[in-house]
Amino acid sequence: MKLINIYSVITLLSVLVFTSCSKFNDINTNPETPEKVNSAMIATRIILAMSNQPGQKSFMQPYLLTKQIAWSELAEGYQYNGFGTMDMSLTFLNDAHFMEEFAVNEEQKNAYKGLSHFARAFKLFELTMALGDIPYADALMGESNKLYFPKYDSQKDVFMGVLKELDQADVLFSKGAKFEGDPVFGGDPNKWRKLVNSFALNILVQLSGKTADADLNVIPRFAEILNNKPVFGANEDSFQLIRSDNSGQTYPFYKVSNSFVIYPMVSSEIIDRLKTNQDRRLFYFAKPSPVKIESGLKASDFNAYQGVDPSLAFSNLAAIKKSNDYSQLNFRYTELPEGEPTQIYGYSHFCFVVAEAAARGWVNQPAVDWYKKGIKASMEFMANHTPNEDRFHNGMxxxxxxxxxxxxxYQTDFPANLEGKIEAIITQKYLASFLQTKTAPYFDYRRTGYPKWKINPASSMNTDALDKMPLRWRYPSLEYNYNSKNVNEAVQRQFDGQDDVNKKMWLLK
Incomplete structure (x- = not known):
């Protein structure tokens, strides 16, 4: 018997394995899928994480909280002032630093670094507004510094840090070049500068109760940005996603595969205010009540629109639903796949921020002028993103x-006294935020008391303060499970050891 050469066998097996793997890789490689991550891919993911919103019922959740919509499916916690915990995840920012590392030149590196600073400031501002003290200096340091248990910074330090990062972002974008991967502004660094500075003004107005704090320097900082840096100047500058009739890009409440279109009832908090002012935005927000139409009223009649008090007990809402005497959402929110752009921070919102600052005397400009700009921007935004058909504006x-x-x-009716001005500005800001800007109107309400929403103790889920809305969310259980020392220290420092939704954070004291 001849012995087979072991080396020949090994060589043959190696050839077979290599050939098989090579064929396997060829068959299972998608030529349309990139093999390497680049700056543009990371930028797209980060920008969409900030600007996109979930669809269907999840899209409506913030607008139950801000009393714009009553929900007829079942009793929803947000509608009835029931707050839980807030997710503190920052995973969408984990690899932001790779944007600048992969950049092809110094100018693009500056732009991507500016985006990284803005995204970090944007998210940490959102978290501190919801929770109070949060990790800031130690945040996102797990990979680079092996800091897995971040300490909590005071809310004041978070605000100061966020404002500093926005300053850095503005400088970086000013030295940056057009970059790829931006679905909002097409990578234009000048447009990002406008957003960065306009967003800083939004943060500063949230500090209206802290103007005496020399470290924050709220009033001079506001005036400096408004007078000397690029800011929003038109609706086209808004931080918004423009929707389309493409898969994954349609309006979040478009009717296709959306079984929840039957549940929204437009709130009386919206409808009654628009009816009082004979404001035609009503005809774009809502449909007339079928009962009112059957009684002889026309769709172009303000009295044909019936709002629902979202503070009513759910059994009362169910009865109204059954009666059919209420206004549903206008067809423009369900029948148009592209709907309207969804805004996170729009030009009209910015105008009302400046109007409030002007009313408070922070800048030497007439508050009424910015008030008018905000209302006009809101109306033009709706008109420009709605087909001129009766079913979408009911002939008005x-x-x-x-x-x-x-x-x-509106100019004629603008109040003369400061408190009246603030109420008018915040109320118009609220109306312009219909199904836009997520929870921003709640933070204005929490800070100013406007608009004056109805709070019903009989239906409220805020069991420790039935006649009030909660002031914050609780820290998530993951923090108590994995970062207990630091979160407990923060709760003790702020709230005497009680992580309660009715406790006042530094911002509100």
């Missing part, structure tokens, strides 16, 4: 002549 279009006349009427 926001045409140029109407808008100019409405603005003059």
């Amino acid at each position: 279009p926001l045409d140029a002549a109407y808008v100019e006349n409405a603005i003059m009427n």
Whole structure:
């Protein structure tokens, strides 16, 4: 018997294995899938994480909290002031530093670094507004510094840090070049500068109760940014996602595969205010009540619209639903796949921020002028993103002549005293935020008391303060499970050891 050469066998097996693996890789490699991550891919993911919103019922959740919508499916916690915990995840920022590392030149590196600073400031501002003290200096240091149990910074230090990062972002974008991977502004660093500075003004106005704090320097900082840095100047500058009739890009409440379109009832907090001012935005927000139409009213009649008090007990809402005497959402929110752009921070919102600052005397400009700009921007935004068909505006279009006349009427009614001005500005900011800007109106309400929402002790889920809305969310259980020392220290420092939704954070004291 001849012995087979072991080396020949090994060589043959090696060839077979290599050939098989090579064929396997060829068959299972998608030529349309990139093999390497680049700066643009990371940028797209980060920007969409900030600007995109979930669809269907999840899209509506913030607007139950801000009393714009009553929900007829079942009793929802947000509608009835029931707050839980807030997710503190920062995973979308974990690899942000790779954007600048992969950049092809110094100018692009500056732009991507500016984006990284803005995204970090944006998210940490959102978290501190919801919770109070949060990890800031130690945040996102797990990979680079092996800091897995971040300490909590005071809320004041978080605000100071966030404002500093926005300053850094502005400088970096000013030295940056157009970059790839941006679905919002097309990578234009000048447009990002406008957003960065306009967003800083939004943060500063949230510090209206802290103007005496020399470290924060709220009023001079606000004036410096508004007068000397690029800021929003039109609706086209808004931080928003423009929707389309493409898979994954449609309006979040579009009707296709959306079984929840039957549940929203437009709130009386919205409808009653618009009816009082004979404001045609009503005809874009809602449909007329079928009962009112059957009684002889026309869809173009303000009295044909019936809002629902979202503080009513759910059994009462169910009865109204059964009666059919209420206003549903306008067709423009369910029938148009592209709907309207979804805004996180829009130009009209910015105008009302400046109007409030002007009313408070922070800048030497007439508050009423910015107030008018905000209302006009809101109306033009709706008109420009709605087909001129009766079913989408019920025969009451926001045409140029109407808008100019409405603005003059609002100017005439603008209050003379400071508190009246603040209420008018915040109320108009609220109306302009219908199904936009997520929970921003709640933070204005918490800070100013406006708009004056109805709080019903009989239906409230805020069991420790039935006549009030909660002031914050609780820290998530993951923090207590994995970072207990630091979160407990923060709770003790702020709230005497009670992680309670009705406790006042530093911002509100």
